Amino acid sequence: MEKFTKLGLSKELTDVLKRAGFKSPTEIQEQAIPPAIAGKDIIGGSETGSGKTLAFASAIIENLVPNKEIQAIILTPTRELAVQVANSIRDFSQNKNLHVLAVYGGVRIETQINKIPITDILVGTPGRIIDHLNRRTLRLNKVKFLVLDEVDRMFDMGFSRDVEKIINECPKERQTMMFSATISADLDYFAKKYTKNPVRISLKPYVDP
Numbered sequence: 269m270e271k272f273t274k275l276g277l278s279k280e281l282t283d284v285l286k287r288a289g290f291k292s293p294t295e296i297q298e299q300a301i302p303p304a305i306a307g308k309d310i311i312g313g314s315e316t317g318s319g320k321t322l323a324f325a326s327a328i329i330e331n332l333v334p335n336k337e338i339q340a341i342i343l344t345p346t347r348e349l350a351v352q353v354a355n356s357i358r359d360f361s362q363n364k365n366l367h368v369l370a371v372y373g374g375v376r377i378e379t380q381i382n383k384i385p386i387t388d389i390l391v392g393t394p395g396r397i398i399d400h401l402n403r404r405t406l407r408l409n410k411v412k413f414l415v416l417d418e419v420d421r422m423f424d425m426g427f428s429r430d431v432e433k434i435i436n437e438c439p440k441e442r443q444t445m446m447f448s449a450t451i452s453a454d455l456d457y458f459a460k461k462y463t464k465n466p467v468r469i470s471l472k473p474y475v476d477p
C-alpha cells in the first residue's frame with residue numbers, strides 16, 4: 269500500500285484498495301494520481317483495463333466535500349461503461365459518504381429524476397444527460413470535476429456536439445480530466461478549448477492519423 273500512499277492517497281482510500289487486493293499502482297495511476305489530486309487538468313492516453321478509473325476517481329474522492337449537489341460529472345460513451353464506472357467509484361468511496369448515480373437511456377427517466385437531488389457524483393451517457401438538461405431536471409452549475417472517459421469512442425459515436433453542450437453547462441472554474449485510447453485532432457481541439465495547462469500522460473506513443 270506504500271506505493272499508493274506515496275502517490276497521495278488517504279488511508280480511507282488505501283484501506284479500500286487493500287481489501288480489493290490491489291498491490292501496486294498501474295502505470296496510468298502512477299503518473300496521473302499525483303497531478304489529479306493536486307487539482308491539475310489531465311489528458312490521459314489510456315485504454316480500458318489500464319486502471320484509469322481509479323486515476324480520476326481518486327481526485328474526486330479525495331477532494332470532494334459531499335453536500336448533495338452534483339459536483340462531479342463523468343461522461344462515458346456507453347451505458348455499460350457508465351454502470352461500471354459508477355460501481356467502481358461507489359466501491360472506492362465506501363469509506364466516504366458520497367452518493368453516486370448512473371444515468372443512461374433505455375430505462376425510465378423518473379427514477380433518475382428522483383435521485384438527482386441527493387447526488388454528489390453523476391456518471392452518464394451524453395444523450396440522457398442532455399435529456400435531463402432539456403427537462404431542467406439537472407443543473408451542472410456546481411460542478412467542480414468534469415471527466416470525459418473514452419473520448420475517442422464518444423467522438424466515433426457522434427456525441428461530440430452533445431459533449432460540448434454539456435461542458436458549456438459546467439462552470440469554467442473546474443478540474444477537467446480527459447481519457448482516450450487514441451490521441452486525435454478532435455481530442456486536441458477539445459483539449460485546447462476545454463482544459464487549462466493540462467498534464468499530458470501518454471502511455472502509448474500512438475497518434476491517430
Ligand code: AMP
Nearest residue numbers: 290292293294316317318319320321322
Ligand atoms: P479500469 O481500466 O479503470 O476499468 O480498471 C480495470 C480493472 O483493473 C478493474 O477491475 C480494476 O478494479 C482493476 N484495477 C485497477 N487498478 C488496479 C491496481 N492498481 N491493481 C489491481 N487491479 C487494479
